[in-house]
Amino acid sequence: MGAKDPAGSIVAGELTKTYNGTVRAVRGVSFAVRPGEVYGFLGPNGAGKTTTVSMLSAGLRPTSGRATVDGVDVGAEPDTVKRRIGVVFQESTADGDLTGRENLELAAALYSVPRNEVRSRVDGLLERMQIGDAADRLAKTYSGGMRRRLELAAGIVHSPRVLFLDEPTLGLDPQGRAGFWKYVLELRQEHQMTVFVTTHYLEEADGMCERVAIIDHGTIVAAGTPGELKDRLGGDIVTVRPSVPNPSLAELLAQVPGVVAAVAQDGSCRLKCTNGEALVPEIVAACVRAGVGLQGVSLKRPSLDEVFLEFTGREFREDEGLSATDRAVMVGRVRQQLGGRR
Amino acid sequence: MIRETLALTRRELLRLGRNPQAIVTSLLLPILYLLLFGQALNFGRLFSSNPAEFVPYVNGAPTYFSYFAAGMAGFVAVTATLFIGANVIFDRLFGVLKRIASTPASAISIFGSRLLAGLVQPVGLAFLVLGLAVALGPLGLSGLHVTASVGVVAAGEILLAIVILSVMFASLFLAIGFSVEQPQTYFAVVNAINLPVLLTSAALYPWGILPGWMQVIASYNPITLAVTVLRLDLFSGAAAYYPYSAGIYLLGLLGWAAAMILLATLLARRALAPRQ
Numbered sequence: 051m052g053a054k055d056p057a058g059s060i061v062a063g064e065l066t067k068t069y070n071g072t073v074r075a076v077r078g079v080s081f082a083v084r085p086g087e088v089y090g091f092l093g094p095n096g097a098g099k100t101t102t103v104s105m106l107s108a109g110l111r112p113t114s115g116r117a118t119v120d121g122v123d124v125g126a127e128p129d130t131v132k133r134r135i136g137v138v139f140q141e142s143t144a145d146g147d148l149t150g151r152e153n154l155e156l157a158a159a160l161y162s163v164p165r166n167e168v169r170s171r172v173d174g175l176l177e178r179m180q181i182g183d184a185a186d187r188l189a190k191t192y193s194g195g196m197r198r199r200l201e202l203a204a205g206i207v208h209s210p211r212v213l214f215l216d217e218p219t220l221g222l223d224p225q226g227r228a229g230f231w232k233y234v235l236e237l238r239q240e241h242q243m244t245v246f247v248t249t250h251y252l253e254e255a256d257g258m259c260e261r262v263a264i265i266d267h268g269t270i271v272a273a274g275t276p277g278e279l280k281d282r283l284g285g286d287i288v289t290v291r292p293s294v295p296n297p298s299l300a301e302l303l304a305q306v307p308g309v310v311a312a313v314a315q316d317g318s319c320r321l322k323c324t325n326g327e328a329l330v331p332e333i334v335a336a337c338v339r340a341g342v343g344l345q346g347v348s349l350k351r352p353s354l355d356e357v358f359l360e361f362t363g364r365e366f367r368e369d370e371g372l373s374a375t376d377r378a379v380m381v382g383r384v385r386q387q388l389g390g391r392r
Numbered sequence: 393m394i395r396e397t398l399a400l401t402r403r404e405l406l407r408l409g410r411n412p413q414a415i416v417t418s419l420l421l422p423i424l425y426l427l428l429f430g431q432a433l434n435f436g437r438l439f440s441s442n443p444a445e446f447v448p449y450v451n452g453a454p455t456y457f458s459y460f461a462a463g464m465a466g467f468v469a470v471t472a473t474l475f476i477g478a479n480v481i482f483d484r485l486f487g488v489l490k491r492i493a494s495t496p497a498s499a500i501s502i503f504g505s506r507l508l509a510g511l512v513q514p515v516g517l518a519f520l521v522l523g524l525a526v527a528l529g530p531l532g533l534s535g536l537h538v539t540a541s542v543g544v545v546a547a548g549e550i551l552l553a554i555v556i557l558s559v560m561f562a563s564l565f566l567a568i569g570f571s572v573e574q575p576q577t578y579f580a581v582v583n584a585i586n587l588p589v590l591l592t593s594a595a596l597y598p599w600g601i602l603p604g605w606m607q608v609i610a611s612y613n614p615i616t617l618a619v620t621v622l623r624l625d626l627f628s629g630a631a632a633y634y635p636y637s638a639g640i641y642l643l644g645l646l647g648w649a650a651a652m653i654l655l656a657t658l659l660a661r662r663a664l665a666p667r668q
Contacts, residue, residue, distance in 0.1 A: 109493070137494045141490075143486075143488060144491070145403065145488050152403070159396060160492065161495055162396075
């Protein structure tokens with residue numbers, strides 16, 4: 051890790067953050083994001099996602115470990131890193147007392163966008179984010195979706211090499227989320243930006259990210275493409291429903307090359323296979339050869355829910371209690387209050 | 393850095409301009425003090441048979457109201473800086489400070505812009521007080537009588553005194569704003585500072601009736617230093633009552649301001665640096 055890390059990359063080595071000496075929010079995470087990649091950090095609340103983003107974006111000093119962003123050491127040159135990245139926080143950070151346009155003009159000035167480009171960039175982003183009609187309205191009058199889009203625009207007004215999105219679609223409805231991602235993916239395509247996104251929406255990580263790291267209790271428990279992660283579970287699930295119950299069907303289909311496991315279940319046969327789609331014709335052919343009549347065959351790809359369950363032993367739930375940061379703040383306050391008596 | 397500072401200053405001024413209630417409210421304080429407090433508490437009436445007898449008590453000012461009006465200009469400048477630090481806390485609570493801190497903007501720009509924009513109100517109000525106080529005389533009320541001929545140098549000194557005083561207190565309150573997280577804590581700390589500083593200054597008390605020990609304390613008070621400059625430049629008889637020229641008092645005030653700027657810059661840098 052260091053100067054040799056390529057432009058646009060994010061490399062973390064044993065990043066650790068401990069609050070108040072006791073709350074271990076992030077426990078030695080290491081990963082490498084390739085230039086131009088959309089990389090997802092998936093985990094429940096309190097898993098350490100925001101803490102990791104804060105360390106990578108030079109907002110928080112790690113307790114130990116190192117990171118480079120766009121080839122620059124975050125700890126050694128935080129200001130250089132800030133110039134090269136854009137950040138969209140999970141909470142609203144736009145100034146409600148400024149108009150949308152003024153918010154973007156301010157961001158452009160703070161990121162030293164050349165003066166002669168400010169107007170065209172701001173106008174272009176306002177139009178693109180579909181807030182052009184509301185450009186001269188105070189941001190506090192914007193809807194949640196508009197504010198999110200304004201946040202995104204402020205984060206990319208300087209065309210950063212790396213964009214950090216921390217739970218960017220939190221609180222948006224599915225339509226708003228889809229719209230937000232459409233802009234992110236378009237911009238990433240045009241500017242070859244690397245996108246690092248934290249989310250606890252499984253379908254978001256599954257559908258939008260090229261690679262995903264699953265983080266739980268401050269530790270990366272699994273990483274890879276969504277497809278690879280699902281494949282590690284043993285692949286797809288093919289359910290074969292015979293016209294007449296057949297107790298030997300599971301035994302028969304277990305012989306089909308590519309089937310990892312076959313289990314009889316409620317009159318059907320449930321098969322785990324590495325590439326279900328390609329295997330379905332062979333499964334059907336095996337049934338035909340054995341004279342087994344079929345009522346139906348269905349194919350299901352395992353979801354990241356099951357991946358999370360596999361690697362953490364727990365169901366993925368949104369409500370996991372307090373985040374590590376909240377816990378640290380709470381512990382600090384409780385200590386403060388107890389200070390006089392301890 | 394200049395561009396960042398100007399952009400952030402513009403933000404502060406836009407926000408100020410969009411808050412007319414705050415501007416109107418800030419105007420009420422000096423108007424009420426001049427029209428009610430100053431008119432009622434006119435010590436000069438105690439010497440109505442020979443008003444000149446009171447002149448030594450107010451260090452050469454022609455009337456108590458004139459002395460009071462100069463003090464009031466300093467007092468109003470200080471109170472107008474009270475909210476400047478609270479805005480830092482609200483910006484932190486609403487996430488705006490997090491956004492700004494995530495950009496390459498330096499802590500000096502962030503502090504400097506708030507200081508620059510924060511001077512508009514106190515300096516404006518201080519001069520409003522002086523202008524209004526002068527205007528009251530011809531209306532048959534107690535008014536500010538300027539007995540010295542105020543030239544360019546004197547006008548410059550008056551402006552400098554008000555600006556430096558405002559810079560000093562704005563820096564102090566910004567330092568507190570960058571250091572505490574809750575508005576309640578901020579106002580508790582600010583009130584704990586503001587009132588003692590005002591009550592140990594010579595802004596409102598006739599100097600001549602102050603006990604000796606209080607004169608010693610008051611003579612180092614930054615509000616006293618600033619209003620002394622005003623009184624020296626506005627009243628022809630004042631020079632006889634003060635040991636130093638206006639320039640010396642300005643230097644003393646500058647020392648206070650430099651210390652507060654240093655403190656506020658350090659605290660702003662600490663508050664905006666990557667968190668530990």
